[in-house]
Amino acid sequence: MNHDTVRAVAIGASAGAVQALLHILPSLPAALPVPVMIVVHVPADRDNTLVPLLDTRCQLAVKEAEDKEPAMPGTVYFAPSDYHLLVEKDGSLALSGDEPVNYSRPAIDVLLESAAEAFGSGLVGIVLTGANHDGAAGLRAVAAGGGIAIVQDPxxxxxxxxxxxxxxxxxDARVETLDGITAFLSGLVHA
Incomplete structure (x- = not known):
């Protein structure tokens, strides 16, 4: 698997997510040729404050995902609070109010598993910092589908x-520091 076959990036994070994403996303170039979909565990009664926080700091467009929206290159999509974020077979985004998974809605596994089905070997799945087990099964699905599985160095x-x-x-996932993850994703521009 090499950079030029990557079609999408899916990232999951929980405790410590703000600091990790503030490290990675502002460093990514506006010319990133793929969409980035992100699930961060946010309490159901709170808005996701990461979108306005990151939008002012990133060269990429940063927004909350909308149901049936096509996933566009150079754009970061965050799952809204209290909705699962999924990827349809055609690469468009979907929101679901289905039951929580791993006590979370949105759940990282839901995003990674649906993105693995949609993008197969063209997916980069990344699991960042967090205090539970969400994302583990999803990352296994990414690897099983031939995609690149990356884990933040614990x-x-x-x-x-x-x-x-x-x-x-x-x-067999690649273990990277935040700098390593940033460098890998930035390298997608030159593929």
């Missing part, structure tokens, strides 16, 4: 539980 994560759980289920 030693560098604010909360190591989630990346460690992902590595336990997906032991």
């Amino acid at each position: 030693a560098s994560a604010m909360s190591a539980t989630m990346p460690a759980a992902a590595l336990a289920l997906c032991p």
Whole structure:
């Protein structure tokens, strides 16, 4: 799998997500040739404050995902609070109010598993810092579909539980620091 076959990036994060995403996303170039879909665990009664926070700091467009919206290159899509974010077979985005998964809605596994089905070997799946096991099964689905599975180095994560759980289920995943993840994603521009 090489950079030039990547069609989309899906990222999951929980505890420590703000700091991790503030490290990665503002460094990505506006010419990023793929969409980036992100699930961060946000309480159902709160708005996702990451969108306005990151929109002012990023060269990429940053927005909350809308149901049936096509996923466009150079755009970061966040799951709205209290909705699962999924990817349809045609690459468009879908929102679901289905039951929580791993006690979370949105759930990282839901995004990663649906994106793995939609993009197969063209998907980069990334599990960042977090304090539960959400994302582990989804990352395994990414790897099984031929995509690139990346885990934040648990030693560098604010909360190591989630990346460690992902590595336990997906032991062949690439382990990267935030700088390594940023460099990998930036390299997609030159593919």
